Amino acid sequence: MKLLITGGAGFIGSAVVRLAVARGHAVVNLDALTYAACLDNVKSVSRSPRYAFEQADIRDRAALDRIFATHCPDAVMHLAAESHVDRSIDGPGDFIDTNITGTYNMLEAARAYWHGQGKPENFRFHHISTDEVFGSLGPSGQFTETTPYAPNSPYSASKAASDHLVRAWGETYGLPVVLSNCSNNYGPYHFPEKLVPVVILKALAGEPIPVYGTGENVRDWLYVEDHADALLTVLQKGELGRSYNIGGENEVSNIDLVRMICAILDEKRPAGAPHADLITFVADRPGHDLRYAIDPSRIRGELGWRPSVTVQEGLEKTVTWYLDNAPWWQALQARDGVGRRLGTDQGTGQKAGG
Template structure:
């Protein structure tokens, strides 16, 4: 699949993993990475791929209409994969405005620029793929059926509300103007390059620094977890085989309670330190891990406002495109822990 792809937010967690994935899968494709390099954007996530002649990094904001259009024109872009977003619920609770600016107005800017460039230049074979979240559907009870693409939107945080608005804009540009779009609503991702404020990397790094492991409320909130590489492969399949104008839910069929995720990480790190004495040398401050008692760091804290109880994905629709996750969670989480253990030079500048 030789395409000229603009990846927005391509220096973030999922975006950077997608750039690595796409470059490996389609080495002849041109990839333009547009990223504002806010706190969660990091050129180090892209590593050696930036040395490739057909990968171009552009430091800029998706809200800058002139810059976006110029990139589409300069590189003759035919495909946009739109990851760029403010994505941390806690930050959206503290201040909603940046989420509206980036997630809503930024998406609108991209759509307007894409429509103008592709339609004015008669680029018939184009695609705007919008990467969204399962959080737009709201919260499920422990026994409710998983979210399907037909579920009513019921966002419960400023973050999920902003993503819901952007989803609606993408749909509207297809139905009103005929822009060729697809959307994926994905469950929680995990894997390398995950910014340390998110649950899994935060727990790993707090253990390595012998800090408390904060658990909101009772820790019984349930999330569906998908390895980021599987998410990237799902987007690839949607771009190739997905129907224009459609939404595809992407999930791992892998529900875990937050407290169980934390306990699993504690157990695995206990085992790592017990089986490899070098970790105690590399991380002498990780006293609980050295003593095989990471779980003693678990600390319950006040729940965050409006905390959703459960997210779960019904992935039957994308399964019809022959997408199934390849990562077993036990393997994926072990690889993720090992990645953080082996890459302190990446996370040290980011972790506080």
């Protein structure tokens, strides 16, 4: 297949690009190269004859039409999105523009292309989303594909809106769509403003490791390479018009996750041990959801997929990768917002820092 992958220079998108090329697919990587993107993420496949890169913004409809006409993809995997909750609190406008308007442009460009090609039966538009659209769970229960949407942050609200657009384009226009909603990802090439890399890099620097609130918020942790495998499975085997929840089957509280990372670093970098002494509790994020958990029954039962990496295995792989790839994350530390607290602006409606 020839895949058009949006956001393919980002964290999850680059994992999909690398795996798709490795499996023999041709890939067109469409990325605007915003602050969280890095072409080094796909350096390992950049010289492959099956790989092409297009720098473009999904808010630019003319650019999208050109890319579809030039590359004639068999399928779209739409991952491009603003995705950091804290940034969405400080500057929600970017999330509305990219996640909602950008997805609308992608749907319209894909629909025009699909019609122009005679509505090929094998065409697919796979929209990749998050479990955060479902809101917050209490101590028990899991998200299913029929859980009502109840987003609590500007980020999750913008993703919920994009999910609804995709469903509507499938129902109204017959565009062949599939959707997936994933739990929290972690792994190699994770941009250093998210929890797992923040913990690793703060610990390595001997700096306080910030943990929101009491650290009791629970997430289902999904190793990014497992997620990439699941996404290709959904694209190729998923039923049209259907959504699939993708989880890691690894529920862990934030504080326990941080302690696991510290214990791994104690073993691998004992000079700084015990790294857990650096844990510092800070004021909680506004609207911080208590717990997310995925019921993976549908993807397991219908498509035969389940994760292969436990959270302990995945964290060990991730810590080792960061230790072995310091030049990658060091080059990103000067980018806007990295290394400072975001998501505390609740009053002005203006983006922190201008």
